[in-house]
Amino acid sequence: MDDFFPPDRPRDVRPGEYPVWDAALALVNRDLATLLPEHGPLRLLALPHWPKEPTDAGQPPEQVYVALPDGRRHGDDLHEHPDSTPAGALVDVAGAAQETVLECLWEVWPVCPDHRLGMHPGLEDGRPVWRCAGSRAPGNPEHVRAIGELEPAHRPRSVRRRERNRNKQSKRDGTSASQ
Ligand SMILES: [Zn+2]
Structure with missing residues (x-):
């Protein structure tokens, strides 16, 4: 029955298959839950390499993407670098997550x-961070x-506007209910 499905159907990565990316995505999902709770959590999807070719030693036998809960994704697959640190992998995963959300949902x-x-992911003194492009001074802690570890203040404008409207609405509803 397996032949029935096209061979390149994406599959969910199982916990522990790519532990460094699992751990990284858990942190990125924490930020997404703070900022855009209705769009998460993101998941890791794997697809066989296409075109099929012999893979180099150390290269995963498939391509791994950061995808939305419904499987939509955008951008390049993740890469395992031989000299990559968990911090570097976290920056990679954050970038892939950002691209998928931006291109599929149009949320900055x-x-x-x-x-x-x-803000864009990068390393600051070896630490994986989101960095604001508006501040040229390196190490400016405000940016x-x-x-x-993001806070609700880092939500996209569109989301904060929706929230304000909702609050206004519920305030109105509360007033009319008490009359
Ligand atoms: Zn800034």
Whole structure:
């Protein structure tokens, strides 16, 4: 019965298959849950390499993507670098997550509350962080946040606007209910 399905059907990565990426995605999902709770959690999907070719030693036998809960994804697959650290892998996974959410959902996240600019993953003194492009000074703590530790202030504008409207609405409802 397996031949019935096309061979390149994506499959969910099982826990422990790519432990470094699992751990990284858990942190990125924590940020996504704070900022865009209705869109997570993201998941790792694996697809056989296409075109099929013999894989180099150390290369995963398949391509692994960061995908939305419904399987949509965008951008390149993740790469295992021989000299990669968990911090570097976290930056890679955060970038892949950001691209999938941006291209599939048109949400720029996270944003710097001061500059209103999108933040991008990178390493700061070896630490994986979201960095605001509005601040040129390296190490400016106001515009750098550890990945996995974002606060609601980093939500996209569109989300905060929706929340304000909801709050106004429920305030109105509360007033009319008490009359
Ligand atoms: Zn900033």
